[in-house]
Amino acid sequence: PENVTLKVIKALNLINDPDLEVKIVIGPSNPHIESLQKELSLSPFTFHLLRSVSNMAELMAWADVAISAGGSTCWELAFMGLPTIIIALADNQKPVTEWLSKKGAAVNLGWHINVSPGEIEENLRSLLCDKERLADISLRGKELVDGEGVARTLMHIKGERLRLRPVCEEDCKLIWEWANDDETRRASFSQSFIPWDEHIEWFNKKLNDPDHLFFILINDEEKEVGQIRYSIEGERAVVSCSVAPDYRNLGYGSEGLRIGTKKLFHERQVQKIDAFVKVDNLISLKTFQKVGFKKIADCFVNGMKSHHLVLLRSDLHEIN
Numbered sequence: 001p002e003n004v005t006l007k008v009i010k011a012l013n014l015i016n017d018p019d020l021e022v023k024i025v026i027g028p029s030n031p032h033i034e035s036l037q038k039e040l041s042l043s044p045f046t047f048h049l050l051r052s053v054s055n056m057a058e059l060m061a062w063a064d065v066a067i068s069a070g071g072s073t074c075w076e077l078a079f080m081g082l083p084t085i086i087i088a089l090a091d092n093q094k095p096v097t098e099w100l101s102k103k104g105a106a107v108n109l110g111w112h113i114n115v116s117p118g119e120i121e122e123n124l125r126s127l128l129c130d131k132e133r134l135a136d137i138s139l140r141g142k143e144l145v146d147g148e149g150v151a152r153t154l155m156h157i158k159g160e161r162l163r164l165r166p167v168c169e170e171d172c173k174l175i176w177e178w179a180n181d182d183e184t185r186r187a188s189f190s191q192s193f194i195p196w197d198e199h200i201e202w203f204n205k206k207l208n209d210p211d212h213l214f215f216i217l218i219n220d221e222e223k224e225v226g227q228i229r230y231s232i233e234g235e236r237a238v239v240s241c242s243v244a245p246d247y248r249n250l251g252y253g254s255e256g257l258r259i260g261t262k263k264l265f266h267e268r269q270v271q272k273i274d275a276f277v278k279v280d281n282l283i284s285l286k287t288f289q290k291v292g293f294k295k296i297a298d299c300f301v302n303g304m305k306s307h308h309l310v311l312l313r314s315d316l317h318e319i320n
Helices: 004-015 033-040 056-062 073-079 091-102 117-128 131-144 149-158 169-179 182-187 196-207 252-267 282-291 313-318
Strands: 021-026 046-051 066-069 084-088 107-111 162-166 212-219 224-233 236-243 272-278 294-301 304-312
Touching (some): 004 117, 056 073, 066 073, 073 084, 073 091, 073 131, 084 091, 091 107, 149 162, 162 252, 169 182, 196 212, 212 252, 224 252, 236 252, 252 282, 252 313, 272 282, 272 294, 282 304
Parallel strands (some): 021 046, 066 084
Antiparallel strands (some): 212 224, 224 236, 294 304
């Protein structure tokens, strides 16, 4: 309503850099489009005036710097790691702009009436010339907003102790350390130590396989407490899971298996999940049975006698 967008465009014109490329995003009811177009006609840079866009994430990924109001868009900009200059347009935006600035995740120019085009131009020019500062703001933003907020909220609303986070590249070493834990190796069908190079090759293969669902278990204290993964072949999946050494005997195994299984059946057309447990691994056997897996036979896996357990999609209603 105050046409602060015009003030920002005036600031950009002061930079007078023909190498700039600017995308201005406005809403469908913006009443000032004529004044914006008039000012842009004086601009030395390439510009795109965009209305009612549906690809904000793509635009944020494209940009090197953003200038934004202090609303909820700030959290999206932080998640995308886009260094941002923020101008407060409403009273409820002031705490957001001040807090982000305090955390080093944005540049706060304060209340819009008190901000001049010259001040915007000065801050933007300074930011564009300082690659280290840009990188630092980007990193701090991503540290503050990791995109898991919805999952956290749902976990607490449901009163659950765990949630699932998709495995990412940064989890490679953690998964390797868990896999080489003595107790984990004893429960595995391949008991020898896993070399780092072999693990990296295996991990990257699983990470890039669309038929392999791989999750980290996160508890309500935001601690990584285990992993669960599903190898999918058509309508069948094979499950593998483990709990981190410091979090065993707390019920996380069955809880993780329960929410992981629900997610698998919800997202894929899998009709049956197979699990294989060594006959002397009574804890794992009880964990799977607690969730609803039924032992159908004994078999040999890598020469080791094992229980073969199955959970069918039709049994999903039995999973609490």
